[in-house]
Amino acid sequence: MELVINEFQSPNGLIIELINTQSGEKAHILPECGGTLCQLFEHISLPGSGPIHQNALHPSALLAPWVNRVRNGNYSFQGRNYQLPITEPALGNAIHGFLARKAFQVIEKEILPDRAILVLQHVYAGDYPGFPFPFVFQLTYELHSNGHFFLRFEIANTGENQMPFAIGWHPYFSFPDTDLSDLEISFSPCSKFISDAQMIPLREEPVEYAEPVDLAKESLDNVFRLQASEFHTTTLTNKRTKSSLFIQQKIDDFPFLVVYAPENEACVAIEPMTANTDAFNTLDGLKTLAPEGKFLSTVEIWLKR
Numbered sequence: 001m002e003l004v005i006n007e008f009q010s011p012n013g014l015i016i017e018l019i020n021t022q023s024g025e026k027a028h029i030l031p032e033c034g035g036t037l038c039q040l041f042e043h044i045s046l047p048g049s050g051p052i053h054q055n056a057l058h059p060s061a062l063l064a065p066w067v068n069r070v071r072n073g074n075y076s077f078q079g080r081n082y083q084l085p086i087t088e089p090a091l092g093n094a095i096h097g098f099l100a101r102k103a104f105q106v107i108e109k110e111i112l113p114d115r116a117i118l119v120l121q122h123v124y125a126g127d128y129p130g131f132p133f134p135f136v137f138q139l140t141y142e143l144h145s146n147g148h149f150f151l152r153f154e155i156a157n158t159g160e161n162q163m164p165f166a167i168g169w170h171p172y173f174s175f176p177d178t179d180l181s182d183l184e185i186s187f188s189p190c191s192k193f194i195s196d197a198q199m200i201p202l203r204e205e206p207v208e209y210a211e212p213v214d215l216a217k218e219s220l221d222n223v224f225r226l227q228a229s230e231f232h233t234t235t236l237t238n239k240r241t242k243s244s245l246f247i248q249q250k251i252d253d254f255p256f257l258v259v260y261a262p263e264n265e266a267c268v269a270i271e272p273m274t275a276n277t278d279a280f281n282t283l284d285g286l287k288t289l290a291p292e293g294k295f296l297s298t299v300e301i302w303l304k305r
Contacts, residue, residue: 003116003145005109012038012052016106018116018143027143034100035120035139036060037171040149041303043245045174045267053101057262061100062139063168064155065131068223068258068277069093071200073130075280077164084130091198096170098128099137107138115144126159133163135289147302154296157289164288166275168258169299173245174267175238181216185268186235187257189224193276200278212237215268220259223277226251234259234270243305247272253297256285272299 002022008015012030015038019026028039033053037044037060046052046059073084073094084094099122108119118141126134140152157163175183187209193201201223212235213220226232229251237244249257249272258271274297275285289295 003111003114003143005111005116005118010038016109016118018118018141020116020143020145020147023147025143025147027141027149029118029120029141031106031120032103034062034102035104035122036062036100037141037151040171040301042176043173043303045172045265057172058096058100058170059172061096061170062137062153063166063170063271063273064097064099064137064153065133065135065163065165065167066094066097066280067166067168067256067273067275069095069199070280071198071278075164077280078162082130082132084128093198093200094130098131099124100170104139114146115142117142123158133157133161133165134159135163135165149301150298151301152296152298154294155289156294157291160291162288162290164280164286165295166273166279166286167295168271168273168275170258170269170271172262172265172267172269173236173247175241175243175245178238178240178266180261180266180268182238182240183215183266183268184212184237184239185215185220185259185270186212186237187224187259188227188229188232189257190227191225192222193224194222195277201276201282201284214239215261220261220268222259223273224257224259225276226255226257232257236268236270241305243303246300246302246304248300250297253295254299 088095104120196202254272256273260269
């Protein structure tokens with residue numbers, strides 16, 4: 001069978017590998033650290049330094065139950081005020097939720113004729129300071145025989161009250177033996193957000209990119225609101241080899257995108273988000289789940305050589 005699921009130890013912990021032994025396409029997942037996708041084909045990058053659970057750039061991190069930042073870690077929901085721990089001391093914010101480095105349990109591994117499937121789950125009891133809303137989060141990874149990769153996010157409210165939430169994903173993409181100057185990105189925003197000194201959106205400006213953005217000429221580090229459509233596809237292209245990576249998200253579920261090219265790194269963060277930065281305060285994109293309510297959506301990735 002060409003689709004196989006393997007396990008092996010790495011310096012970061014147990015890796016579960018989904019691999020197409022015929023084509024060589026593979027995905028590596030680290031369950032004990034937020035279900036981090038450590039490798040996809042050869043195009044997931046892990047910039048920064050140190051063990052992945054301490055990496056300040058949060059490569060491939062799951063952002064939940066809030067995305068990016070909550071100003072001063074403080075928010076109100078349904079008439080009550082909550083204080084989250086300040087996890088970005090330099091700017092005084094709560095950053096990136098708290099699931100990125102939590103252990104996930106393997107609840108399913110399955111090989112079907114056309115796909116390899118891995119399902120991970122984290123049960124949250126409602127005990128993180130400032131977020132007393134229990135939930136169950138599942139990550140489902142699928143590597144298909146046609147080379148397409150799917151990552152499904154599913155959250156279920158297991159508490160007795162309504163729950164605010166936002167979900168994002170923080171992967172960095174790259175091409176082997178490629179400099180940032182070789183890359184260009186195509187996507188379809190209708191606006192971008194300019195941040196203040198705390199990296200919280202200060203204002204929204206209309207923007208449109210009729211042509212691909214040449215990352216050798218323009219530096220990007222913004223939250224973008226995407227144009228209305230059913231799906232949005234971001235295309236990252238290696239100008240030298242003419243190969244492209246495609247990342248597709250459903251607009252109703254993920255109407256925001258962060259594009260960020262870190263300094264001195266040959267990679268680009270392309271981050272689908274259900275809500276804007278500081279949505280717990282601005283409500284921009286914030287979703288609410290009723291007791292026993294669920295949200296699920298999928299990001300699809302494929303490569304054209």
